[in-house]
Amino acid sequence: MRITAFESLRLDLPFDDLYTGPRHKPRGWTQFDHVLLRLTDDAGHEGWGEAFAFACPAATEAVLRDMVRPRVLNREISDIAAFMQWLQLELHIQGRYGITQFALSGLDIALWDLAGQRAGQSISRLLGGHGQNGRWRESIPAYASLVRYGAPGPVAAMAAQAAAEGYQCVKLHEITYEPIAAARTALGPDIKLITDVNCAWSREEAEAMLPRMKALDLYWVEEPIFPPEDYETHAALAERHGVALAAGENACTAKEFERLSANLAFPQPSVVKLGGICEFIKTVRHAASLGRSVMPHSPYFGPGYWATLQLAAHCEAVAQFEFLYVKPERWIGLDMPLPQNGSIRIPDAPGLGFRPDPETLSRFRVS
Structure with missing residues (x-):
């Protein structure tokens, strides 16, 4: 598959912690930071990923935009595992922990989603095994x-x-x-x-x-x-x-x-x-x-x-x-x-x- 579009999206999503009784102090955590990734391939399929972004969405999105996108856009990817190993090597000098890996995680998830969309199978079935069913449980x-x-x-x-x-x-x-x-x-x-x-x-x-x-x-x-x-x-x-x-x-x-x-x-x-x-x-x-x-x-x-x-x-x-x-x-x-x-x-x-x-x-x- 050839990646023809690469778009990151940042969301700030408020949430309720469900407790309605008296509190001894105000809530400290009131919203989620999300960074999503949308990939499109040359056949028009879309794949979605998510990169960890709690309290660091701007940094995570910057890595996706500035370091990952140039290495992915217009690239032909036939073996996701091999490509991700190459990309880890490419970016290892920027760190094996933290923001770099968060961004790579979002990319990897999006690539697998895209592969499943292309194959018409859930990722668990696409991965195979277990009598080719791919699923241990429902x-x-x-x-x-x-x-x-x-x-x-x-x-x-x-x-x-x-x-x-x-x-x-x-x-x-x-x-x-x-x-x-x-x-x-x-x-x-x-x-x-x-x-x-x-x-x-x-x-x-x-x-x-x-x-x-x-x-x-x-x-x-x-x-x-x-x-x-x-x-x-x-x-x-x-x-x-x-x-x-x-x-x-x-x-x-x-x-x-x-x-x-x-x-x-x-x-x-x-x-x-x-x-x-x-x-x-x-x-x-x-x-x-x-x-x-x-x-x-x-x-x-x-x-x-x-x-x-x-x-x-x-x-x-x-x-x-x-x-x-x-x-x-x-x-x-x-x-x-x-x-x-x-x-x-x-x-x-x-x-x-x-x-x-x-x-x-x-x-x-x-x-």
């Missing part, structure tokens, strides 16, 4: 990933609401004991509970908190300390305190995940950050060879959401889907595959199965 269990509310009352209320909607697993983003304990009380012993610390604890705080997390029977604790790539220290903490630890949302490339997966219970690749679908598949294969269950990082609502679902259909080792438990003012895609009773049906339309909502693009696009 739906995936989802867990409710709550934003940080910072106080026991809101956390308990929102955890209980998610459980009442059928979620069997709830993730918090709380860093103090009282809100986490309140969630456990609200959920009871049968619903799995997680907290994502986002690297907020010192080593000493982690040593003090992890025994308390074990007493609350947390399914895992995510990124308890900084830096998140100190996997050896994470592994030592997990062994000493008997608590499963997870990480990976900040890791890029399958090579980095080789070290991560060897040290942590639950690798968490993010398809819009680590390098796209090609790197995600290599990551999952290696994790599966070590007996790890993969828990993708996926708090997105653009093509990255659909890409994660396609990979969940294709990769047996993907165990759950992270659904950010909020409601955007409008969905980015038409026919949004939302959780029902804690599970999401995986689209089987060509490519990602993603079709953008023109009204959303028009209302929330940033010039």
Whole structure:
């Protein structure tokens, strides 16, 4: 396929965090930054991608525009994996982590969507295997990933609401004991509970908190300390305190995940950050060879959401889907595959199965 058009689109999309009760402080996070990518080929097919852009949309879009676009436009691409490997080599001097990989992730997703559109198959089927069916499953269990509310009352209320909607697993983003304990009380012993610390604890705080997390029977604790790539220290903490630890949302490339997966219970690749679908598949294969269950990082609502679902259909080792438990003012895609009773049906339309909502693009696009 020859790429004849390359367009990046930036969206600022307000969302509601669903809590209606009293708050001890104002909301801090009120909108999503999105950078989408639309490719067109010489037959008129369109492919959509998403590059990670939370708080960095201008930088991500600049890399797509200035570094990626000149190397893609008017190029004939027959082997996506080989092309993406070449592009990683071309741009490695600009960094193997961060903004460069975010942009490459968006490109990779868009190329696979375009390939699926051309073939008339969903990406999971296009990838093949499993008797040429390409799909291990038609739906995936989802867990409710709550934003940080910072106080026991809101956390308990929102955890209980998610459980009442059928979620069997709830993730918090709380860093103090009282809100986490309140969630456990609200959920009871049968619903799995997680907290994502986002690297907020010192080593000493982690040593003090992890025994308390074990007493609350947390399914895992995510990124308890900084830096998140100190996997050896994470592994030592997990062994000493008997608590499963997870990480990976900040890791890029399958090579980095080789070290991560060897040290942590639950690798968490993010398809819009680590390098796209090609790197995600290599990551999952290696994790599966070590007996790890993969828990993708996926708090997105653009093509990255659909890409994660396609990979969940294709990769047996993907165990759950992270659904950010909020409601955007409008969905980015038409026919949004939302959780029902804690599970999401995986689209089987060509490519990602993603079709953008023109009204959303028009209302929330940033010039």
